[in-house]
Amino acid sequence: MAGPTRDQKLETLLSAAAKVFAERGYHETSMRDLARASGVSLAGVYYYVQSKEELLYLIQSRNFEAVIASMRVALHGVTDPIERIGRFIDNHLDYFAAHMAEMKVLSHEAGALSGDYLQKVNDMKREYTRALMDVLADVERVHGPAHLNRRVAAYSLFGMMNWIYNWYDPLGDVGVEMLSQNVCHLFLGGYVGLPVSDAAMPRSSAG
Amino acid sequence: MAGPTRDQKLETLLSAAAKVFAERGYHETSMRDLARASGVSLAGVYYYVQSKEELLYLIQSRNFEAVIASMRVALHGVTDPIERIGRFIDNHLDYFAAHMAEMKVLSHEAGALSGDYLQKVNDMKREYTRALMDVLADVERVHGPAHLNRRVAAYSLFGMMNWIYNWYDPLGDVGVEMLSQNVCHLFLGGYVGLPVSDAAMPRSSAG
DNA sequence: GTTGGAGTTGAACGATCGTTCGAAAGCGCT
DNA sequence: AGCGCTTTCGAACGATCGTTCAACTCCAAC
Numbered sequence: 001m002a003g004p005t006r007d008q009k010l011e012t013l014l015s016a017a018a019k020v021f022a023e024r025g026y027h028e029t030s031m032r033d034l035a036r037a038s039g040v041s042l043a044g045v046y047y048y049v050q051s052k053e054e055l056l057y058l059i060q061s062r063n064f065e066a067v068i069a070s071m072r073v074a075l076h077g078v079t080d081p082i083e084r085i086g087r088f089i090d091n092h093l094d095y096f097a098a099h100m101a102e103m104k105v106l107s108h109e110a111g112a113l114s115g116d117y118l119q120k121v122n123d124m125k126r127e128y129t130r131a132l133m134d135v136l137a138d139v140e141r142v143h144g145p146a147h148l149n150r151r152v153a154a155y156s157l158f159g160m161m162n163w164i165y166n167w168y169d170p171l172g173d174v175g176v177e178m179l180s181q182n183v184c185h186l187f188l189g190g191y192v193g194l195p196v197s198d199a200a201m202p203r204s205s206a207g
Numbered sequence: 208m209a210g211p212t213r214d215q216k217l218e219t220l221l222s223a224a225a226k227v228f229a230e231r232g233y234h235e236t237s238m239r240d241l242a243r244a245s246g247v248s249l250a251g252v253y254y255y256v257q258s259k260e261e262l263l264y265l266i267q268s269r270n271f272e273a274v275i276a277s278m279r280v281a282l283h284g285v286t287d288p289i290e291r292i293g294r295f296i297d298n299h300l301d302y303f304a305a306h307m308a309e310m311k312v313l314s315h316e317a318g319a320l321s322g323d324y325l326q327k328v329n330d331m332k333r334e335y336t337r338a339l340m341d342v343l344a345d346v347e348r349v350h351g352p353a354h355l356n357r358r359v360a361a362y363s364l365f366g367m368m369n370w371i372y373n374w375y376d377p378l379g380d381v382g383v384e385m386l387s388q389n390v391c392h393l394f395l396g397g398y399v400g401l402p403v404s405d406a407a408m409p410r411s412s413a414g
Numbered sequence: 415g416t417t418g419g420a421g422t423t424g425a426a427c428g429a430t431c432g433t434t435c436g437a438a439a440g441c442g443c444t
Numbered sequence: 445a446g447c448g449c450t451t452t453c454g455a456a457c458g459a460t461c462g463t464t465c466a467a468c469t470c471c472a473a474c
Binding site: 025027028108110111112147148149151152153155156158159160161162163164166167168174178179182183185186187188189190191193 | 232234235315317318319354355356358359360362363365366367368369370371373374375381385386389390392393394395396397398400
């Protein structure tokens with residue numbers, strides 16, 4: 001019958017904050033809004049968090065770390081470059097759809113941080129981008145050079161995937177599986193220039 | 208020797224505001240920042256604009272109108288659906304790259320408006336999205352049904368194109384022409400599922 | 415029953431926000 | 445010079461912001 005841990009209450013606070021940040025935006029949201037949404041007093045928020053900016057940083061860094069860690073697992077042991085891309089996309093969209101509020105805050109509120117907070121999140125961003133670029137380099141090593149600038153291709157893919165917070169409803173008629181398959185097909189079809197065999201689609205080879 | 212018109216001074220104000228909004232974000236920017244950036248006093252701004260929100264609305268609506276009008280011209284008389292898509296992409300990226308600050312404000316500050324302002328911008332968004340979806344329907348009518356959900360494809364393309372404010376530098380080593388060609392290739396290759404003939408690329412047929 | 419730390423709070427702080435307003439300044443016209 | 449209209453401004457308004465702090469409650473340990 002133990003009450004919630006300090007860490008658990010912080011998680012609850014972060015979760016509530018992510019929801020409000022996603023709806024109203026970081027700067028429009030006041031600490032009083034967050035207090036109301038998480039059921040504590042205004043001053044009570046500051047018992048768990050040093051500042052409003054640290055709150056945003058915790059949301060961004062924790063989820064970014066989770067995405068990267070999950071991506072490493074998803075790609076581990078997979079050698080076919082095409083399937084590695086499929087896994088990368090699949091992992092990204094799965095996590096995005098499962099944590100819409102947090103990922104919208106991560107994608108949309110990228111420039112709201114400053115100082116050390118900003119630098120640390122930017123480091124993760126560089127690491128994640130590098131991971132994708134490496135996979136793209138693998139593809140070209142195996143299937144020959146693409147007729148596309150690799151950097152443009154990488155950021156276009158991130159654009160496709162990160163833009164979904166503007167329109168996608170995980171509970172709508174387009175399931176996450178279909179979304180992921182479509183993005184895989186769209187990107188791979190355009191990047192390697194040929195219809196992608198179903199065997200390379202992660203959804204049908206891992207389940 | 209006539210001094211600047213009232214409309215010209217408003218344009219100057221909007222341009223300066225777009226730049227500051229793009230850099231700092233709409234809500235972080237104060238009317239005092241805008242006054243300093245445009246060289247007038249704080250109260251002076253309110254001679255040209257009723258409110259901060261109207262300022263944002265004017266930036267968004269004027270540029271959205273320009274994009275839509277320019278798109279109508281670019282597509283006029285073009286019958287081949289594939290080339291119509293190419294023109295659509297080309298027009299979008301051309302305008303985006305030429306008006307980075309304004310288009311970033313339009314893309315990134317979508318949820319900052321409210322009331323009638325929001326409704327009017329949303330109407331334009333619906334019109335623009337509908338235009339793309341119609342072209343996609345044309346493609347499928349000619350080249351057979353795509354193996355992709357049309358809505359997912361449309362929003363993925365918008366994602367690719369609108370995300371560029373997060374990374375693209377028009378003055379960098381990737382020119383607008385290469386960017387546009389790459390996005391065309393990426394999208395068409397994935398959507399119609401085959402290498403796109405150069406003749407269908409707007410850059411090589413219109414010059 | 416008393417101590418002490420963890421958790422929570424109401425009230426207040428100075429700063430900054432968007433907006434307003436009356437007055438002054440510029441200026442073509444007579 | 446004097447009038448009328450547009451343009452500009454300094455100063456102030458009330459509201460809200462992020463943050464702080466002393467005081468309070470709660471409860472396990474002694």
